[in-house]
Amino acid sequence: MGERLLMKGNEVIAEAAIRAGCRHYFGYPITPQTEIAHYMAKKMPKVGGVFLQAESEVAAINMVYGAASAGKRVMTSSSSPGISLKQEGISYASGSQLPAVVVNIMRGGPGLGGIQPSQSDYFQATKGGGHGDYHMIVLAPSSVQELYELTVDAFNLADQYRMVAMILGDGVLGQMMEVVNFRDEEPIVETDKSWCACGHGMKREHNTITSIHLDPAVLEQWNINLQNKYKTICEKEQRYEIYKCDDAEIIIVAYGSVARIAKNVVQVAREEGIKVGLLRPITLWPFPVKAFEQVMDRAKAFLTVEMSSGQMLEDVMLAVNGRKPVYFTGRMGGMIPRVDDVMAKIKEIMAG
Amino acid sequence: MFLHEVIIAGFGGQGILSAGRLIAYAGMLDGREVSFFPSYGPEMRGGTANCMVVVSDEPIASPVLNSCTALIVMNNPSLEKFESYLKKDGVLITDSSLVQQKPVRNDIRHFELPATLMASDAGNKAFSNIYLVGKLIKETGIITPESFEKALYGVLSKSKHYLIPQEMEALRAGMEY
Known part of the structure; x- marks a missing residue:
């Protein structure tokens, strides 16, 4: 070093x-x-x-x-x-x-x-x-x-x-x-x-x-x-990070700075007893579809979080291909998603 | 767990961003994980300025804060904007020469310090931010005065090193206030 x-x-x-x-x-x-x-x-x-x-x-x-x-x-x-x-x-x-x-x-x-x-x-x-x-x-x-x-x-x-x-x-x-x-x-x-x-x-x-x-x-x-x-x-060349997904029921999919916020969400959710993990694409093209196969069996739902109206969401839906529900939350125009907002969405998903 | 999440806010030109950068640098010298996220763009040029600093023993999840353990405020609008970010028992430090408003919460620890006045009395108004950092060090232990001094040597260009003894005096005055 x-x-x-x-x-x-x-x-x-x-x-x-x-x-x-x-x-x-x-x-x-x-x-x-x-x-x-x-x-x-x-x-x-x-x-x-x-x-x-x-x-x-x-x-x-x-x-x-x-x-x-x-x-x-x-x-x-x-x-x-x-x-x-x-x-x-x-x-x-x-x-x-x-x-x-x-x-x-x-x-x-x-x-x-x-x-x-x-x-x-x-x-x-x-x-x-x-x-x-x-x-x-x-x-x-x-x-x-x-x-x-x-x-x-x-x-x-x-x-x-x-x-x-x-x-x-x-x-x-x-x-x-x-x-x-x-x-x-x-x-x-x-x-x-x-x-x-x-x-x-x-x-x-x-x-x-x-x-x-x-x-x-x-x-x-x-x-x-x-x-x-x-x-x-x-x-x-597909690259990705899988973070705390071993026992996760809800898997957040997020990249870049939003993935950092998602790591805070994973921590907060786990403190509240909700098993949340993060799948972080590092290559956006090629999109890391292989990563989804690794977490598909255990996951109950995927939640895509972006600073957009839901663009990567489409690739997530293609990778999941109807096998599990895919949700989205995001902010636009320069606003940054808050941990609280993502937590609220997670609770909404848990409540069905 | 050692985790300090600090927001520093005020007007552009008050040394808001340099105070944050120095804390992050000093935290790094202490061997901790650090992040620094400044407001940027037109805000820097005379408008409001703020920065978010995290110093931690663990890898830092997000550099963007939705809440904080300490808040330094150098104007009234920033108190209004960021008071709600403070966690319970969090440390609020206001420059009482500029901030007349009082916090509405009573579940936080509030310290007032007439930093701008102290700095101009001591002969260098530009050091007002350092007095506030001194108080932050005293109340939270986020970094040590020694690492702050090293950070000054690391961040300032050589032509400004002659100012460091004065800045350290300001830091100690802030700690002792």
Whole structure:
């Protein structure tokens, strides 16, 4: 273990990216994630990297496309309205099979919305906010330590599968400070990047990176290849935490900062003699359906808690597939669910 | 179980967030689990500011508090907003130079300290938050004065280190008030 440091979530994301070998960051400021850009502006010049504040979010994501095409580890970050602007670029990068990391520190929407924490971009992140049959790997950290570890993992996964990986956090995670333990050395996965367009010195055929395939038969095959890759990821990369579910009758399903509140609920419920557990998806795509099989037999009901109108709820219902009842409670617009509110919902479920 | 859940609230510019960050830092130096969650955005720029700090022996579930064991208040609106968060027998510390209102509850422990006045009498108004932290340390034992001093050295830039003896004096004055 290295030094224990008290750091802000946003700063930890930036530090983790640099530790993971990211030397190219393109961004545009927006609350509540601007500290990522601040940190990058300060640190990138010191490690021989590039920090560039683009003229817009659209410009930033297309700079990401360029750096990723050259085979470099690259990141951009924003918050909800800014991530909407990046969707075209994310679709193009996904179509071109480019590895990149995109961070979304969510705030309340729709539209310009507000600046307080939210989880209402779940659909956008997991179902494809841009056009076409594509997916991103979506990682949902729940602590500052996990912001660090999953950001490093995001770069590895992006390279391994040649695709975009997203860190999906919210204003609580970005703004809070916790203790983080940095490793002495990061587990960086080296991958073959012979596909990249970084100059061939007239010694080989040039590489082409593109998402355009006008022949439908060629484009269909390209899509089949993408889908095969996604299938492999669904089999191999599901991640989740199962917390106090061994004897649980009601299982809360929650991710990110809401999962932290849910842990308080588990504690309070157990003090009152109600057996509640928590299933916390760490990958939102691929959604951890395997986790549900582990807890299905004993569970009497599932309760999804989100800072949204109920978006992950749909994936929970698909995973449960009618075998047990699925309930929902949540808050919107930047309001954070209270322990009392969730407890009230649990008692309502218990009363039938 | 060692568990302190603290809310500090007042106006932007009173050192609300830095007081919270220092407590969290000191808690970390004591080897505890800590979390710090600030209000953010336009609130910081002249409006109300608050932060939530947890110092615990156990891993911290949520950094977002719905209730607290101690509350430091530096303006009237914050007392109205957060008094109900205090658990029974919780510690309420108000800066009586700024907070004229009285708490409505009688199941809490209330301490008044004219921190802003004490700070300006001592010559540095910016340390009013430190007097209140001193009182918090005295009444709850959340951190030690020694770890607070180390936290000051850890958090402040070197150019501000010459102020630390004055800040420690403010902390002790708060503890002894």
